[in-house]
Amino acid sequence: MRYLPLSDADRSTMLQTVGATTIDDLFRDVPKDALLAEPVDLPAHASELSVERQLSTLSRKNVSAGEVPFFLGCGAYKHHIPASVDHIIQRGEFLTAYTPYQPEIAQGTLQVLFEFQTQVARLLGCEVANASMYDGSTACWEAIVMAGRITKRKLAILHQGLHPHYVSVVNTMARFTGDDIADWAPTLRADVGYDDLIAEVEANSPSCVVVQYPDVLGRIGDLTPLADACHANGALLIAVVTEPVALGLIRSPGEMGADIVVGEGQSIGVGLQFGGPYVGLFATREKYVRQMPGRLAGETVDAEGKRGFVLTLSTREQHIRREKATSNICTNSGLCALAFSVHMSLLGEKGLRQLAQLNHARACEVADRLSAIPGVKLVNDSFFNEFTIELPVEARPAVRALADKGVLGGVSLGRLYPNEEQLANGLVIAVTETVTDEDISALEAGLKEVCQ
């Protein structure tokens, strides 16, 4: 066994030291009838070569995004990741370190987290950010819980443009905590409908309003009036960003008045990975910092006065506070936060802006070309790198037909909202810098065919 260093001679010597005759003497607290005499019914050990072959065979049964024209988004985006990002996250000192509970020998991780927090806070337009959550959807629920703690109210109003899986997570959790959730499915209109939402806020005095920016259909709305309405009614505005690259080009939710901004950081540095692991972003106002969930890295000095970093404000957390903690989260998404931070450092302000501009320019081009197809209608007035089109046919089978032609042509709203007939012809198309001219032509030609 290549991962087990003890030799049989070591084992006998050590058994002698511990005063045991056989290894099972050490398992003597296990009731006899529960101790397995034989290995369970699974294959025996295998060589590295054999394992790699088995798993490569499995992986080849998938169509990977890089080998076909690819236009999927809706909460996970394909972006180019610089080679150095993966190199750095594979350094053993980052990859195989634990949570930095011993700060004297974890300054690398701690400084990275401090830099990550700074990048996230600035990008989302907030004063402080934490050291990451599992993903955007769980960060969204934690934000609602936090808003409830601050406002002492139970109702969260979700905007119709919040990703339906996020809505589903919130509803699942709220069922158990007794929170009230108001949510709606979107309609295929250009208007994000914030006026209706403001009326809801005024009528119901909720704990918070949750709005995705840009929303699941790709629409972008000004959050300022919404924030004002929330604040006038004692509610918090929670903004959810599932495509942080957008913030290189459009205003951040924080600067428009959002009180808590959460996000899915996957699109910067992390990769698609079939849904996980991703990295949840969580930022808020300084005055709410003690209500925040999750780990925080903070600056301090060591015994010689040198600057250093530690995990701090842990009296909020489960390992100190137990059942009174702000969250049960422990392990978060450290290595993905590192990947995010490295990619963001490579981009910098200038690179992020260029990346965002390139995404938007490509998306505009694709939107124009697709909406020129007879019967296809562009839903959005506003969008960043993702928009919704309405097809003359049902979109879900159309996506499958496109896949048969070797084009992964977007996410159908039928997949996301199987019970909403009014959305059945909707198709959400994401266009990033990875899309080539040939990809666009392939999508255009494919859509023309399936729309006939």
Added chain:
Amino acid sequence: MTVNPSGWRPSTPANEQGEAQTVTGNRALMLEEALLFEIGSTDQTGVDFPDFKPVTGRLGGLERNREIGLAGLSEPEAVRHYTRLSRQNYAIDLGLFPLGSCTMKHNPRLNEKVARLPGFADTHPLQPIDTVQGGLELIDLVGRWLTTLTGMPAVAMSPKAGAHGELCGLLCIRAALEARGDAREVVLVPESAHGTNPATAAFAGYRVENIPANDAGRVDLEALKARLGPDVAAVMITNPNTCGLFEPDMKAISDAVHAAGALVYCDGANFNAIVGKVRPGDLGVDAMHINLHKTFSTPHGGGGPGAGPVVLSAALAPFAPLPFVEKQGDRFVLVEEETAEEHHAQSFGRMVAFHGQMGMFTRAASYMLSHGSDGLRRVAEDAVLNANYILRSLEDVLEAPFGASGPCMHEAIFSDRGFGEGLSTIDVAKALIDEGFHPMTMYFPLVVHGAMLVEPTETESKASLDQFIVALRSIAERAKAGDPSLKAAPVHAPRRRLDETLAARKPVLVYKEPAPAQAAE
């Protein structure tokens, strides 16, 4: 944006004693590194783009009109920044990392390689099902290994980490109780439990009550039985427990809990001690999360990502969260909200946007297939042998509160009794840092005074253990002799002890550019 034009590093070497001071604060290979925001600038970038014509007309009038303040670095600067920082970290790749309850074992590099195969790493969670059959098959494969190893009929793969898995298990329990019209309010947790247990129970809407341990470090069965009643929804047990001991009464505990109409949650953080040797399903467990980042070697990454699949008993299986993978004929499907209605209507719902930590499943699959059923047994055996070897090699110098009651499982626990005036566990831990080891878990579990919980794992050689034992023995002797120099440890780490009180009293959580007056100095 203001940058740090001189490249000056933050450290002040002025207080170092007996060592040659350097202008930079560096000491040969020990390189100080400034913050990204002190060395980068907003107009530097390490990424090139093709020429294109920017357009902004369709952004809803919300174009950004102020600078974000994101520092950029060229690639050589970035690689150097992070490489320098990485060298200030201890890691399992560098040496023994005996954190009790954390299972810091070697992370095989094959895992990393297969996780990066494009068929796994470069697929989107919402791709048409027929284009991701291999991905779904892989999830099914890992699930099958987990159910077989635990002797449980079902598994929920989507939870993102251990605490999220605990939440999943408790929500299954709550849904099952609600389905039979049985509202119960209390979850019992042993006082030695990891903090996530009570926090999770509270997050799931339960009231938490502690159950005491007996003198042998085990759950007090009689006290537990006395507390069980119609208000108790579940008991959360860690087995092997956080004192590193197997709960010999586990089956009796489960039977008593079931007889009272409640369910048994088992925290699987310590599964490494029994993998391939004991199936929790045989002990009456209803739900147990498995930290793939512990037992199944996926890397800890400086604090995640983890993965926390939850195995479930037949009583809880119908309530498992969405989505999940199911094999229908020779095709794998993803059961989501729309299809759940047909044959999984009791699911408690979705707890995460997509379908779990795929990148961790691929790594765990690689580990499982590599070890096989025979190798996984050996994992538990060697892990337990290594821990007992440490226990018996040090119990003459460090008090082992449960040493007399018999062997430990995969971790050895010591207390700080007998240390000289003013010295405690933290001083021993920090002195271990100077000797080139990561400290053990300190002051946990709370039931042992000044607890030192040592988990060596099976991937340590005897030579490595012997070196650790020599080092810890020497430090323990110094602690007992009251050696005050231990208070100063570590002296050889990149930093001396850090002022955590200051950090909490005046939290500085993000970098702020110095005020102009300061910058001009």
